[in-house]
Amino acid sequence: MAEIVTTAVIEAPPRRFAKTLRALLAQPKVVWGGGFILFLIALALLAPFIAPHDPLAQDLMSGTLPPIGFAEHDVHFILGTDDLGRDVLSRLIYGTRVALTVAFVAAILAAVFGTLLGLLAGYYGGVTDTIVSRLIEIWMAFPPVLLSILVVAIMGSGVTSVIAAIAIIDWTRFARVVRAETMAQAQADYVTAARTLGFSRLAILFREILPNVAPVLLALLTLEMGIAVIVEAILSFVGLSVSSDTPTWGGMIAQGRQIIYQAWWVFAAPLAALFATVLAFNQLGDGLRRALDPVMQR
Amino acid sequence: MRNNLIDARGVVVAYGAPRAAFGKRLPPKPVLHGVDLTIGRGETVGIVGESGSGKTTLGRALLGLVQPTSGSIHFDGQEITGLLEAAMRPLRRRMQMIFQDPMSSLNPRRAIRHILIDPLLLHGLARSRTEAETRVRGVLDRVGLPLAALDRYPHELSGGQRQRVGIARAVVLEPDFVLADEIVSGLDVSTQAQVLQLLGQLKREMNLSMAFISHDLSVVRAVCDRVYVLSGGRVVEEGACERVFSAPQDPYTRTLIDAIPLPVIDPAWLERRSQG
Amino acid sequence: MSAPLLSISHLVAVSRRDGKPLLRDVSLDIARGEVHGLVGESGAGKSTIAKAILGILPHGISISGGSIALEGEDLLTFDAATLRARLGPAVSLIPQDPLTALNPGRRIEAQLTDGLRLWKGMTAKQARERALQLLEEVQMREPARVMRAYPHELSGGMRQRVLIAAAFALEPKLVIADEPTTALDVTVQKQILRLIRTMQERHGTGVVFVTHDLGVVAQICDRATLLYMGKVMEQGSVRDLLDRPRHAYTKALMEACPRYDQPGRGLAPVPEAVFAACRAEIAAFDRAEAGHA
Numbered sequence: 001m002a003e004i005v006t007t008a009v010i011e012a013p014p015r016r017f018a019k020t021l022r023a024l025l026a027q028p029k030v031v032w033g034g035g036f037i038l039f040l041i042a043l044a045l046l047a048p049f050i051a052p053h054d055p056l057a058q059d060l061m062s063g064t065l066p067p068i069g070f071a072e073h074d075v076h077f078i079l080g081t082d083d084l085g086r087d088v089l090s091r092l093i094y095g096t097r098v099a100l101t102v103a104f105v106a107a108i109l110a111a112v113f114g115t116l117l118g119l120l121a122g123y124y125g126g127v128t129d130t131i132v133s134r135l136i137e138i139w140m141a142f143p144p145v146l147l148s149i150l151v152v153a154i155m156g157s158g159v160t161s162v163i164a165a166i167a168i169i170d171w172t173r174f175a176r177v178v179r180a181e182t183m184a185q186a187q188a189d190y191v192t193a194a195r196t197l198g199f200s201r202l203a204i205l206f207r208e209i210l211p212n213v214a215p216v217l218l219a220l221l222t223l224e225m226g227i228a229v230i231v232e233a234i235l236s237f238v239g240l241s242v243s244s245d246t247p248t249w250g251g252m253i254a255q256g257r258q259i260i261y262q263a264w265w266v267f268a269a270p271l272a273a274l275f276a277t278v279l280a281f282n283q284l285g286d287g288l289r290r291a292l293d294p295v296m297q298r
Numbered sequence: 299m300r301n302n303l304i305d306a307r308g309v310v311v312a313y314g315a316p317r318a319a320f321g322k323r324l325p326p327k328p329v330l331h332g333v334d335l336t337i338g339r340g341e342t343v344g345i346v347g348e349s350g351s352g353k354t355t356l357g358r359a360l361l362g363l364v365q366p367t368s369g370s371i372h373f374d375g376q377e378i379t380g381l382l383e384a385a386m387r388p389l390r391r392r393m394q395m396i397f398q399d400p401m402s403s404l405n406p407r408r409a410i411r412h413i414l415i416d417p418l419l420l421h422g423l424a425r426s427r428t429e430a431e432t433r434v435r436g437v438l439d440r441v442g443l444p445l446a447a448l449d450r451y452p453h454e455l456s457g458g459q460r461q462r463v464g465i466a467r468a469v470v471l472e473p474d475f476v477l478a479d480e481i482v483s484g485l486d487v488s489t490q491a492q493v494l495q496l497l498g499q500l501k502r503e504m505n506l507s508m509a510f511i512s513h514d515l516s517v518v519r520a521v522c523d524r525v526y527v528l529s530g531g532r533v534v535e536e537g538a539c540e541r542v543f544s545a546p547q548d549p550y551t552r553t554l555i556d557a558i559p560l561p562v563i564d565p566a567w568l569e570r571r572s573q574g
Numbered sequence: 575m576s577a578p579l580l581s582i583s584h585l586v587a588v589s590r591r592d593g594k595p596l597l598r599d600v601s602l603d604i605a606r607g608e609v610h611g612l613v614g615e616s617g618a619g620k621s622t623i624a625k626a627i628l629g630i631l632p633h634g635i636s637i638s639g640g641s642i643a644l645e646g647e648d649l650l651t652f653d654a655a656t657l658r659a660r661l662g663p664a665v666s667l668i669p670q671d672p673l674t675a676l677n678p679g680r681r682i683e684a685q686l687t688d689g690l691r692l693w694k695g696m697t698a699k700q701a702r703e704r705a706l707q708l709l710e711e712v713q714m715r716e717p718a719r720v721m722r723a724y725p726h727e728l729s730g731g732m733r734q735r736v737l738i739a740a741a742f743a744l745e746p747k748l749v750i751a752d753e754p755t756t757a758l759d760v761t762v763q764k765q766i767l768r769l770i771r772t773m774q775e776r777h778g779t780g781v782v783f784v785t786h787d788l789g790v791v792a793q794i795c796d797r798a799t800l801l802y803m804g805k806v807m808e809q810g811s812v813r814d815l816l817d818r819p820r821h822a823y824t825k826a827l828m829e830a831c832p833r834y835d836q837p838g839r840g841l842a843p844v845p846e847a848v849f850a851a852c853r854a855e856i857a858a859f860d861r862a863e864a865g866h867a
Binding site: 196201208 | 361
């Protein structure tokens with residue numbers, strides 16, 4: 001259409017935050033995935049108030065009771081008990097704490113470290129890129145399981161070492177994606193324009209390029225959270241995570257595996273929780289990516 | 299020559315030096331083979347050529363965005379070839395650029411307000427955000443954009459409005475020299491005329507020197523005082539527009555001019571083959 | 575005077591999403607062997623018309639009225655299969671971007687012989703020989719080598735020649751050239767324009783030439799239709815259009831075109847009054863249409 005400045009309309013100011021929120025909420029994946037995660041966060045924070053029982057309290061008289069709806073259940077134990085009489089539901093709820101702590105902290109640590117290296121490699125290129133790329137390749141050649149066992153063996157078991165292990169292994173995921181996206185953005189004219197205006201290279205990297213890398217980063221972050229939850233479960237399954245007292249989903253799965261014929265629910269409940277959580281993170285990430293891209297492409 | 303704002307001599311730019319497996323040095327591919335160019339104060343110089351002529355590279359070299367392999371470029375008497383970024387920074391304020399595609403030359407995640415205010419603050423031309431905002435409003439008015447544009451993001455504006463933002467950004471620092479790199483290619487005739495008219499106004503108001511890169515000779519004829527014709531990284535002809543277009547000396551220039559279809563019935567045009 | 579090759583009558587197209595009219599009562603006739611220019615700025619509707627003729631309108635655009643008659647048969651009444659059968663050998667396209675129009679993964683030979691084998695029933699050998707002839711006809715140097723090449727090994731001008739060869743391969747009655755020289759250097763553009771004219775004259779093909787460049791229209795078209803916002807503003811022989819423009823829009827557009835032989839031009843934008851008049855004309859038309867509906 002012929003461009004006519006005097007009559008070309010610039011639309012009325014949208015409330016940008018409200019608009020972004022609406023775009024996000026329009027994605028069902030964001031609503032369901034994000035909603036579930038928020039629900040889990042609430043559970044984790046309010047665990048002491050919500051959990052019907054003390055997760056550590058053993059009651060050998062009430063051992064291996066099935067969940068409600070099955071024969072010989074006890075209404076006090078909605079999801080039944082394990083062989084030591086501990087309430088499955090309460091342990092599940094408290095297990096959310098470990099799962100989410102690991103998910104958020106580990107993912108963010110991996111993201112920060114990986115993004116930093118990815119940005120530098122992608123923008124400065126040359127020697128920096130060669131070093132970072134080689135580092136990534138070598139790092140990814142290590143079998144991740146062995147590496148995490150090594151880290152936990154050195155640091156001792158516990159949430160901190162689990163978080164460290166995940167961050168140390170998975171930063172490469174972020175570095176590769178961010179490096180590629182940075183290289184693509186660095187070709188754009190707006191970067192050249194910033195150079196022409198006299199901005200320093202570092203300023204350009206963080207003020208111009210990083211905001212454009214953010215959408216990809218965000219989606220990857222939620223994906224990483226799902227992965228972190230699973231890795232934590234694996235580590236606690238093999239007994240390398242927190243002490244066996246603190247309830248973790250992985251630990252519950254390990255215990256449940258041993259008594260699976262007597263009390264299958266001890267195995268099934270945390271598995272279901274794990275599945276639902278990872279699914280929620282993946283959906284959230286997928287929805288975020290979709291919601292954030294069209295804003296730019298419109 | 300002290301009188302010229304820009305003085306480029308023997309500029310050679312070659313890409314692709316040592317980057318081969320096992321240390322084998324590939325010969326660098328030269329894009330510019332020793333180009334001489336001058337731009338006087340207040341002058342508008344056209345740089346024309348077809349694809350692969352090196353005109354874009356020449357423009358970037360003039361702005362110090364590409365380092366020549368040999369040769370020198372002087373800006374207002376000061377040599378800019380080989381200057382480090384820190385030393386370049388104060389000079390950057392005085393030489394700006396307008397890009398061909400405003401969609402990719404404006405950061406999609408920054409509001410127009412920030413795009414225009416940040417350079418002012420960087421170079422200390424405004425001491426506070428308020429002062430910067432006032433100056434930016436003035437510039438918006440000059441380029442014919444409404445104040446409402448300040449709160450928008452680039453994708454919320456039309457193509458013509460984005461191009462005006464690009465022009466606004468180039469002049470907000472009140473530079474001495476502006477490089478216009480194919481800024482009207484791909485625009486409709488009516489939009490093109492508006493942009494050229496705006497450019498002419500700003501040029502006169504601010505006494506700008508300009509380099510106008512284009513493959514479209516008719517546009518160059520309309521806006522430029524002098525013109526350089528590039529082919530294969532070399533200047534094949536140079537001179538006042540009036541002279542070059544009415545009496546081109548170089549065969550390539552003649553071919554180039556002859557290839558332009560004019561909106562007049564000329565039955566011989568299609569068959570006429572220029573030697574060159 | 576024989577019947578027109580292509581006859582578009584009162585064509586109306588609207589956007590499916592918001593009902594906005596994209597083509598407003600467009601009518602034009604193209605005689606056999608005529609080169610007809612579809613001129614206008616971006617958004618004027620020229621590509622829409624070209625796509626409508628070829629039956630490749632995007633899903634978001636629907637034709638709500640009018641007819642497109644090729645040798646008397648209304649293309650809009652055909653189902654997909656019949657349309658393909660009719661159009662395949664009779665109408666071809668020279669697209670805008672030679673780079674994306676060729677399949678990067680197949681050799682030129684394959685892309686040239688596809689149509690010949692499909693529509694003319696040639697064997698591979700026959701098709702290959704014909705393709706070689708065509709490449710010679712479009713003045714391609716070393717046609718045998720080009721046949722074996724992949725698209726990325728050729729220059730832009732060479733690729734466009736291949737596409738022109740492909741367009742004329744089936745001896746179509748009508749060729750639609752959709753801004754075929756926009757992506758090319760100006761010296762190459764002249765060669766391609768010359769080639770299209772030569773091929774067109776030799777084969778007696780009608781050409782619909784979509785362009786925004788009035789200079790190109792002047793040099794290669796016999797007649798032209800000038801569009802604005804989907805409505806025909808002026809139509810007629812190119813000589814009349816250039817020497818004796820009647821509509822204010824036509825005149826203003828020509829004034830706004832820079833010309834290297836007239837330095838003063840190109841700096842005065844089309845006056846707002848002209849656009850306002852055009853828009854008023856279109857608004858009146860829309861009202862009249864609504865009144866009839």
